[in-house]
Structures are given as structure tokens and as C-alpha cells.
Amino acid sequence: MNVHDYLEAHKDAILRDVIEFASIPSISTDPQYQGEVARAARWVAQQLTAAGPLEVDIIETGGHPIVFAEWLGAPGKPTVLVYGHYDVQPPDPLEKWQTPPFSPTLRGDRLYARGVSDDKAPLLTTIKVAQAYFASEGRLPLNVKFLFEGEEEVGSPSLEGFIKEQAERLRADFVISADGAMWRADVPSLNVSTRGLAALEFSVFGPGKDLHSGRHGGGVANPLHAAARLIASLHDENGRVTVAGFYDDVEGLSLSERQAVTELPFDEAAYLAEVGSPTPYGEAGYTTLERQWHRPTLEVNGLWGGYQGEGSKTVIPSEAHAKITCRLVPRQDPKDIVQKLTRHLEAHQPEGVRLVVRVPEHSASAYRLPLEHPGLRAAQEVLRDLYGKEPLLVGVGGTVPVCETFQRHLKMDTVFFAFGVGDEDIHAPNEFFRVPRLHEGLGAWARLWERLGQDV
Amino acid sequence: MNVHDYLEAHKDAILRDVIEFASIPSISTDPQYQGEVARAARWVAQQLTAAGPLEVDIIETGGHPIVFAEWLGAPGKPTVLVYGHYDVQPPDPLEKWQTPPFSPTLRGDRLYARGVSDDKAPLLTTIKVAQAYFASEGRLPLNVKFLFEGEEEVGSPSLEGFIKEQAERLRADFVISADGAMWRADVPSLNVSTRGLAALEFSVFGPGKDLHSGRHGGGVANPLHAAARLIASLHDENGRVTVAGFYDDVEGLSLSERQAVTELPFDEAAYLAEVGSPTPYGEAGYTTLERQWHRPTLEVNGLWGGYQGEGSKTVIPSEAHAKITCRLVPRQDPKDIVQKLTRHLEAHQPEGVRLVVRVPEHSASAYRLPLEHPGLRAAQEVLRDLYGKEPLLVGVGGTVPVCETFQRHLKMDTVFFAFGVGDEDIHAPNEFFRVPRLHEGLGAWARLWERLGQDV
Numbered sequence: 029m030n031v032h033d034y035l036e037a038h039k040d041a042i043l044r045d046v047i048e049f050a051s052i053p054s055i056s057t058d059p060q061y062q063g064e065v066a067r068a069a070r071w072v073a074q075q076l077t078a079a080g081p082l083e084v085d086i087i088e089t090g091g092h093p094i095v096f097a098e099w100l101g102a103p104g105k106p107t108v109l110v111y112g113h114y115d116v117q118p119p120d121p122l123e124k125w126q127t128p129p130f131s132p133t134l135r136g137d138r139l140y141a142r143g144v145s146d147d148k149a150p151l152l153t154t155i156k157v158a159q160a161y162f163a164s165e166g167r168l169p170l171n172v173k174f175l176f177e178g179e180e181e182v183g184s185p186s187l188e189g190f191i192k193e194q195a196e197r198l199r200a201d202f203v204i205s206a207d208g209a210m211w212r213a214d215v216p217s218l219n220v221s222t223r224g225l226a227a228l229e230f231s232v233f234g235p236g237k238d239l240h241s242g243r244h245g246g247g248v249a250n251p252l253h254a255a256a257r258l259i260a261s262l263h264d265e266n267g268r269v270t271v272a273g274f275y276d277d278v279e280g281l282s283l284s285e286r287q288a289v290t291e292l293p294f295d296e297a298a299y300l301a302e303v304g305s306p307t308p309y310g311e312a313g314y315t316t317l318e319r320q321w322h323r324p325t326l327e328v329n330g331l332w333g334g335y336q337g338e339g340s341k342t343v344i345p346s347e348a349h350a351k352i353t354c355r356l357v358p359r360q361d362p363k364d365i366v367q368k369l370t371r372h373l374e375a376h377q378p379e380g381v382r383l384v385v386r387v388p389e390h391s392a393s394a395y396r397l398p399l400e401h402p403g404l405r406a407a408q409e410v411l412r413d414l415y416g417k418e419p420l421l422v423g424v425g426g427t428v429p430v431c432e433t434f435q436r437h438l439k440m441d442t443v444f445f446a447f448g449v450g451d452e453d454i455h456a457p458n459e460f461f462r463v464p465r466l467h468e469g470l471g472a473w474a475r476l477w478e479r480l481g482q483d484v
Numbered sequence: 485m486n487v488h489d490y491l492e493a494h495k496d497a498i499l500r501d502v503i504e505f506a507s508i509p510s511i512s513t514d515p516q517y518q519g520e521v522a523r524a525a526r527w528v529a530q531q532l533t534a535a536g537p538l539e540v541d542i543i544e545t546g547g548h549p550i551v552f553a554e555w556l557g558a559p560g561k562p563t564v565l566v567y568g569h570y571d572v573q574p575p576d577p578l579e580k581w582q583t584p585p586f587s588p589t590l591r592g593d594r595l596y597a598r599g600v601s602d603d604k605a606p607l608l609t610t611i612k613v614a615q616a617y618f619a620s621e622g623r624l625p626l627n628v629k630f631l632f633e634g635e636e637e638v639g640s641p642s643l644e645g646f647i648k649e650q651a652e653r654l655r656a657d658f659v660i661s662a663d664g665a666m667w668r669a670d671v672p673s674l675n676v677s678t679r680g681l682a683a684l685e686f687s688v689f690g691p692g693k694d695l696h697s698g699r700h701g702g703g704v705a706n707p708l709h710a711a712a713r714l715i716a717s718l719h720d721e722n723g724r725v726t727v728a729g730f731y732d733d734v735e736g737l738s739l740s741e742r743q744a745v746t747e748l749p750f751d752e753a754a755y756l757a758e759v760g761s762p763t764p765y766g767e768a769g770y771t772t773l774e775r776q777w778h779r780p781t782l783e784v785n786g787l788w789g790g791y792q793g794e795g796s797k798t799v800i801p802s803e804a805h806a807k808i809t810c811r812l813v814p815r816q817d818p819k820d821i822v823q824k825l826t827r828h829l830e831a832h833q834p835e836g837v838r839l840v841v842r843v844p845e846h847s848a849s850a851y852r853l854p855l856e857h858p859g860l861r862a863a864q865e866v867l868r869d870l871y872g873k874e875p876l877l878v879g880v881g882g883t884v885p886v887c888e889t890f891q892r893h894l895k896m897d898t899v900f901f902a903f904g905v906g907d908e909d910i911h912a913p914n915e916f917f918r919v920p921r922l923h924e925g926l927g928a929w930a931r932l933w934e935r936l937g938q939d940v
Binding site: 057058059117118120121124182183223225227234235236237238239240241242243244245246247248249250252253255256257258259260261262263299300303304305306307308309310311314316319320323325327328329330331332333334335336337338339340341342343344345346348349351353355379380381382388390424425426427450453454455456457458 | 573699835914
């Protein structure tokens with residue numbers, strides 16, 4: 029039985045393991061779920077141990093543990109570092125889920141669960157391919173290190189320190205990321221850039237307590253008005269960010285880059301239908317794909333204050349709060365952007381309220397993979413063989429902070445080899461993963477390792 | 485034993501009844517508490533029945549019941565209609581209460597409970613004065629009708645219909661309101677104007693579901709940005725409402741009116757210390773008291789959307805929501821203001837989102853009591869005697885919708901005779917009532933009725 033026969037024979041068992049993995053609520057942002065995140069780490073370690081003669085280690089950090097494993101039994105062959113994450117986003121708003129987020133449910137060929145696409149099925153795929161190689165051939169076609177973290181959804185605060193400390197242990201020719209997703213379900217694609225992230229939260233404080241809006245209305249400033257004014261000040265009427273210096277380090281797109289994006293098969297009407305927005309919107313002068321992949325953005329992720337219940341409550345609330353994240357492009361420094369944003373908020377602070385800015389430890393620079401990278405070329409070949417057409421090279425609007433961290437500290441590039449699809453409602457209710465993609469991904473990872481092992 | 489001796493002898497028992505009354509969570513805005521509101525109505529009716537030979541009636545409405553009672557045994561004497569409300573505001577935010585809102589707690593000379601100042605202690609005062617008269621003299625010094633509603637905190641939606649239908653039953657020389665409050669604790673005052681109310685809620689809908697702000701950021705409009713922009717558009721930088729026509733029907737203050745307000749003993753620094761705001765703020769060109777009493781305002785009472793939990797969640801939320809109320813001055817029509825506000829929001833609707841406006845049934849016109857009203861003159865005399873100084877005539881920033889309703893349908897003016905104080909955190913956490921004011925109020929109501937009974 030070769031590796032592919034093994035994978036085919038075990039596909040139902042593998043799906044059952046994906047379901048078991050996705051039923052663990054490993055929500056890294058919420059301290060209440062710390063025990064569940066730890067449980068997920070142990071589950072991943074057990075899977076690695078069961079896969080074959082891997083050295084497996086659960087490494088405690090200041091936050092959630094890192095699971096590391098390696099097999100270096102192919103001297104003279106390349107070494108790859110496989111990256112993934114076992115933590116997930118919070119499932120809110122819970123009431124919008126058709127089935128509970130941590131009760132994975134098959135409907136048609138889709139498996140619904142929080143984290144199943146981002147990143148549990150893709151992560152487990154890589155372990156199962158190792159298991160298949162060990163079971164069928166007794167070895168892997170190249171040297172493999174696995175690095176699975178539990179803090180990706182909170183900006184990987186522990187990972188950078190770990191990478192710096194354990195540089196030798198992590199050394200490889202390059203990274204293959206099981207995180208990320210294909211652009212669309214109908215065309216194979218490979219991600220060659222990700223945007224960075226800068227985060228900031230602010231609160232506006234007015235009166236010391238909620239006040240009766242009749243008795244006091246007209247007397248003192250309303251923190252909700254102030255917060256709205258601050259947020260409205262962050263963009264101009266053309267959707268451009270107005271924070272001074274925000275675009276200073278942004279390299280404009282070259283004509284050929286714009287041409288390449290323009291030539292991609294992108295159906296804007298279909299995109300709008302998919303996300304449910306009435307029209308596209310964003311920075312004037314750029315196409316939707318350019319704005320999502322190659323232009324920085326500033327989004328308010330949460331805004332709240334005052335009465336949200338049934339009926340009315342006539343208050344001037346004492347507080348208002350906002351959570352903001354920016355997506356960055358290469359050369360923008362997250363710390364610099366946060367400073368500029370802080371200065372903007374301070375300069376625009378409305379009268380009669382007190383502004384407090386907090387900067388979460390949650391930032392990352394953008395990343396671009398060189399188009400001539402041998403790992404990318406190998407991945408292109410595998411996808412071309414599997415799908416019978418040339419994979420598109422696309423950008424990613426989201427952030428995979430470790431790419432830039434691997435590059436900075438270990439001079440290692442990252443090849444994305446992902447079989448989730450960008451429409452799978454990651455970070456939203458009813459996240460799902462296409463079950464056929466699980467099988468395609470298993471076969472493709474097996475071929476990619478084989479191909480990379482032959483390269484030498 | 486005369487009426488005053490009776491009240492003195494029973495003051496502890498009366499306080500115990502206030503505590504029992506304030507322990508009923510009669511939150512009219514929240515459908516979950518419908519049974520508790522009904523229980524409060526029955527409690528009030530039992531108090532009236534126990535007070536003496538009153539005809540007591542609990543009248544069902546489309547909403548919460550009205551409690552009505554009357555004693556018309558003084559032919560030739562004036563008839564007054566005593567108004568109050570037994571419903572209360574919601575207690576949120578619960579975590580800010582030092583003791584539970586519906587476990588009335590004495591600390592020093594203050595009784596803390598939701599609704600104790602607005603309006604349970606003042607309402608019960610009037611029943612206890614009737615009881616004292618019946619017990620000590622077998623009769624009241626004038627004819628009295630009691631009208632207690634359970635929907636004041638939701639804009640009295642049933643009351644107007646009731647007043648129209650039962651006009652003859654409610655007919656009196658004028659209304660005395662046990663709702664309202666004195667301006668300050670250290671100076672007696674009488675309210676001679678209240679502001680009206682217009683309410684509007686809106687929602688902004690963007691994508692059909694929460695989207696990943698990395699993947700989609702830059703592609704579609706963010707409803708939180710749109711809501712913030714709409715709210716920011718409602719005031720100019722001088723705190724003036726920018727809704728077209730908002731001030732059209734507002735009568736400017738005359739020089740003598742401004743002079744009268746200016747001469748009131750108002751310590752702005754002390755006011756700011758009380759409410760905890762860093763500076764006063766509001767429409768430029770007016771003093772704080774002018775803005776609170778005699779100028780219309782627009783306040784956002786609630787604003788929310790996206791992620792509000794611990795940590796971060798990088799979404800473009802699908803929805804944002806806001807609740808708005810305006811306080812109006814005489815001649816402004818709430819329906820007209822809501823229309824103008826709706827037109828403003830529609831005209832300013834940002835690109836890429838869908839705006840939905842809802843108009844709650846919650847509105848009222850402003851009201852002014854003629855300064856020569858005989859009921860006002862009697863109240864002035866009683867307070868002058870009780871406190872040894874001339875009561876101030878003040879405005880009220882808040883809304884007592886029934887004043888204008890009584891005026892419109894029954895041509896009856898409303899005299900406010902209130903012993904709560906404006907600093908008692910009504911509509912906020914830790915609402916309280918000053919216990920000595922309970923005793924002062926009992927004595928004063930007894931004197932006022934006596935004085936009005938002698939007028940003929």
C-alpha cells in the first residue's frame with residue numbers, strides 16, 4: 029500500500045479525527061477557555077506521537093503552549109518547517125450559528141464548526157500525511173519539523189520569543205504554512221503575500237456615571253458622540269484613511285502589478301452576493317482586489333456604549349469603547365502606525381471627554397514571498413498536476429504574522445499550501461470546511477513532500 | 485391627633501412601605517418584567533384601598549395598567565388630580581450598583597433602590613397623606629383623584645387614549661404631579677417647565693454576516709464606520725444640532741428669561757464635580773442651565789456593533805445600531821422632529837450600507853406652567869412656610885409627557901410638587917431618595933391640600 033492508497037483507505041477515520049479536533053473550543057482570546065486550549069495542544073501532540081517516530085514536545089510559553097515535533101531521518105534531503113495553529117476565533121454571535129460551533133456538523137459536503145477551516149483541518153492534514161508515509165514507507169521523503177501554535181488568533185505573542193530562543197532547533201530550508209486558504213473554490217491558487225496588522229483600542233469617558241439624558245442633556249458631553257466623531261475622523265469621504273502619515277511607507281502598485289491583479293478572474297457581483305453587501309466600498313482609485321490585497325486598511329471591529337437592550341433608556345452614558353485594527357502592506361511598521369493613530373485620536377479628542385488609548389500586544393508586519401522561490405515552484409507544479417490548470421498567484425488580505433517573523437529571525441521564507449477556501453466564513457458564524465478539500469489536501473501534501481525530496 | 489401628628493407617628497411604618505414598594509422590579513420597558521409591573525399596580529391599589537374610603541380601580545390598557553382612585557366628598561371645594569407613576573427604569577449596568585437595585589438599602593439618611601426617587605417614594609407620599617387625613621379627620625380637605633400609571637418610563641403610550649376616553653372621570657381643576665424633583669437639595673424649588681421628547685432608532689446593515697477584516701477589509705463598507713459617520717453628522721463642532729429645521733419652531737429666550745436663569749444660584753464647578761464630567765459642553769452661545777432647560781438637545785443613548793468581548797476579534801460586523809432621543813422645547817412637534825431627523829439620516833446615508841430607521845412610540849411635547857397659576861401660588865406659599873425661603877422657579881430638562889397631554893385634552897395645568905432632588909441618580913446606578921425629604925414631603929402635601937381647600 030503506497031502513501032496515497034493509505035490516505036484513501038483511511039479517509040473516513042481522518043474525517044472523524046478532524047471532527048474530534050474541531051469539537052475542542054480552543055478559543056485563545058478568552059481566558060475562560062485556557063484549559064480547552066491546553067487540551068487542544070495535548071490532542072495535537074497525541075496525534076503527532078501516533079503518527080510515527082517523531083520527537084514530540086509540548087512547550088509552555090507565557091501564553092498558550094507550542095507543540096513541536098521533528099523527524100530528521102533523511103540526511104541530504106531538504107528540511108521543511110510545517111506551520112499551523114490549533115487555536116480558534118471566538119464563535120460570537122452564537123445565535124447566528126445554525127448548529128453549535130463546537131459540535132461539528134456535516135451538511136452536504138461541508139463540515140461546519142468554529143476553526144475547522146482556520147486552521148484545524150489543514151493542520152491535521154499535515155500530521156496525517158506524515159502518518160501515511162510512516163505507515164506505508166516507514167519514513168518521510170524529506171526532513172520535517174512541525175511547529176503548531178495556540179496563539180495565532182491573538183497575534184502570536186509568544187511565538188517570536190520562542191523562534192529567537194530556539195533558532196537552531198527551528199532551522200529549515202523554508203516554511204510551509206498549513207494556515208491560509210485558497211482564494212476561490214473553483215480555481216487553484218497560491219498565496220504570495222499577506223497583510224500585516226496593527227491594533228488599538230480606545231475608550232472615551234464623560235460623566236462619572238450614566239446620566240439622565242433629559243435632566244442633563246445639554247450640560248455635558250456625550251461619550252458616544254465623541255467616539256462617533258473620532259471614528260468618523262479616521263476616513264475621508266473617499267474611503268481613504270486620514271491618519272497623518274498612514275500611507276507614508278506604502279509602495280504604490282506598479283503598472284504591471286496592477287495589470288496582474290486586473291487579469292485575475294474576479295466577478296465583483298458574485299463577490300458581493302457572497303458577502304451580502306449592497307455595493308463594493310473602499311479607498312477611491314483602487315479596485316476591490318487591490319484594496320483587499322495591496323492597500324492598507326483601518327477597520328473598527330467593535331464599538332459600543334450606552335443602552336443596548338429592549339425599549340429605550342434615556343441616558344447619557346459615562347463611557348464609550350472602540351476596537352480598531354489596521355491591515356498593513358510591506359514596509360509599514362505596526363508600531364509606527366499605532367503611534368500615528370494614537371496621535372490622530374489625541375489631536376481629534378472632542379471637548380468635554382477624556383480619551384484613553386490602549387495598544388494590545390497584537391501586531392505583525394506584512395510579508396511577500398519571492399516569486400522565484402523553489403518551494404513556490406514545487407507547490408505550483410503539484411497544484412497544476414492535481415487540478416489540471418495553472419494555479420493563480422494571489423494576495424491575502426489577512427495576516428499570518430509568523431511569515432514575517434520567520435523571515436526576520438530565521439531568514440526563512442514561507443510557502444502557503446492551503447486547502448481551505450476564502451469563502452469558508454472563518455472568523456464568522458457557520459465556519460465550514462469542504463470535505464473533498466480534505467482529501468485533495470492530503471494527496472497534495474504527500475506529493476509536495478515527495479517532489480521536494482526529489483529536488484536534491 | 486391631627487394629620488401632622490398622625491404622619492409623625494407613622495413615619496417608620498411609611499418608610500417600611502416605601503421599601504416594600506421599591507423592592508418590586510416594575511421595569512416597564514422590559515417585557516420580561518410585565519408580571520412585576522402588574523404586581524406593583526396591585527400593590528398601589530391595595531395601599532389606596534387601605535388609605536380610606538376611596539373608590540379604587542385597576543384599569544387594564546394595551547400595556548401596563550393604570551391605577552385610579554377618587555374621593556369626591558367635599559362638594560364646593562376644588563378637585564385636584566394627583567399624578568404619579570409606579571414603573572421604573574431598567575437598572576443596567578447592574579455591576580455598578582453598590583447594593584442590588586431591588587433590595588432597598590439605607591445608608592446614612594439615603595434609601596438606595598431603582599425607582600425610589602423616580603417615582604415610588606413621591607407617589608406613595610400622596611397616598612399616605614390621604615390615609616393620614618382619613619384617619620385623623622375622617623375626610624380630605626378637598627376632592628382628590630389619583631391617577632398612577634405604569635408606563636411613564638416608556639413614554640406613556642396608553643395614557644393619552646385613557647385620558648381622551650375618560651375625560652369626564654378625570655376632570656379636575658388642575659393636576660398636581662408627584663413626579664419630578666427639586667432642582668437642588670439645599671434650595672426649595674418648583675418646576676414650571678419640562679422638555680418634550682422625540683425618539684428614533686436606526687440600524688446600519690452592511691455585509692450579510694460578520695466578515696474577516698483581513699480578508700475582506702477594503703472590499704466592502706463597515707457598518708460601524710457608517711453609523712459613526714451618521715452620528716457625527718448630527719452635531720456641528722459647536723455642539724449645535726445640524727438636522728435641517730431642528731430649531732425652526734424654537735422660540736429664542738427673551739432677555740428677561742435669560743436674566744432670570746442667570747440670577748439663579750448655579751455653581752458650575754460643583755455641578756461638574758457632581759456628575760463627574762471634565763468640562764461643561766453643549767450648544768455654543770448658551771449657559772449650561774439654558775441648554776438643559778430651554779434649548780432642545782439630541783443625545784445618542786446607545787450605540788453598538790461588532791465585538792465587545794475580551795481580547796480582539798478582527799471582524800467587519802454585519803450590523804450597527806443606535807438609539808437616539810431628542811429633548812424638545814415648547815412649540816417643537818415630536819413627530820415633525822422625528823421626520824426631520826429621519827430625512828437627515830437618509831440624506832447622509834453612507835455608501836455601501838443599508839439604513840433602517842425605526843420610530844418607537846415614545847414622544848411628548850414640552851410644557852410650561854403659567855406663572856400666575858393659583859396651584860403654583862399655593863405651592864410657593866407652602867414651601868416658603870416649610871423652608872423659610874422663597875422657592876426658586878426652575879425648568880426641568882427631562883420630560884413629563886402627561887403635562888402636555890393633560891393640557892391638550894383636558895385643558896388642565898400641572899403643578900409639580902416634588903420632594904425628590906435632581907441629584908438622586910434617577911435612570912442611573914445607585915438611585916436614592918433622601919429619607920428626611922419623605923417626611924418633609926408628607927407634611928408639605930398635607931399643607932398644600934389644606935391650603936387649596938381653604939381657597940374657596
